[in-house]
Amino acid sequence: MPLIPEEPQIHESAQGPRATPASGRTAPTPRPVPGPRPAAPPRPGRPGPSRPAPPVQRTSRDAAPAEPGPSGPAAPAAAAGTPQIQLIPASPEGALDAAEEAVDLLLDSGRAPGDVLVITTGDPHPWATHELSFGDAAYWAQHDAGDDVFYADAAVAERAASRSVVVVALNGGSEDAAVTALSLAHSRAGALLIVCGDPQRINSVLGAGV
DSSP, X not given: OOOOOOOOOOOGGGSOOOOOOGGGSOOOOOOOOOOOXXXXXXXXXXXXXXXXXXXXXXXXXXXXXXXXXXXXOEEOXXXXXXXXXXXXXXXXXXXXXXXXXXXXXXXXXXXXXXXXXXXXXXXXXXXXXXHHTTOHHHHHHHHHXXXXXXXXXXXXXXXXXXXEEEEEEOOSOOHHHHHHHHXXXXXXXXXXXXXXXXXXXXXXXXXXXX
């Protein structure tokens, strides 16, 4: 009678090693989460112009001035060394305000404050009046320093040195004052001459030999 092999029995003790519970494993050390980067320090920019003029009530202008510079409506220079001329229409009451905005646009476009001279034909600019109250010597000392916009009345502007940009505000005064101011401004402007006033009057004065 053939022998029937016995079925192998699996005893509990023959079981393989138990797996290590997940809780017993050593979890890898988590990498630190980078926090928000510190804000980059502001890049040094052009310091704002020092303009100690006392507060004045601005008046509305007849027309907003175009931005001074090559993109504005400026007459082409006749020859090398001759400044370009830009006209900004404004009434006598609004000419000073128009000149102020032209100066702001020049500074915003990168012009240094010391590059700009402003000449008035009527009432002096409030800054000039304020500074002259400390004496003529202190007023012209600021001009000689050449580090800020300088405001001068047409009657005394002859003492002013040449600057890259000269802005003329025809804010009143006689026709002779306008002719004198424009002629002087034309000789003092190195690159750009901006005239704020009545276009017909400006063209008449410019056509008279400026």
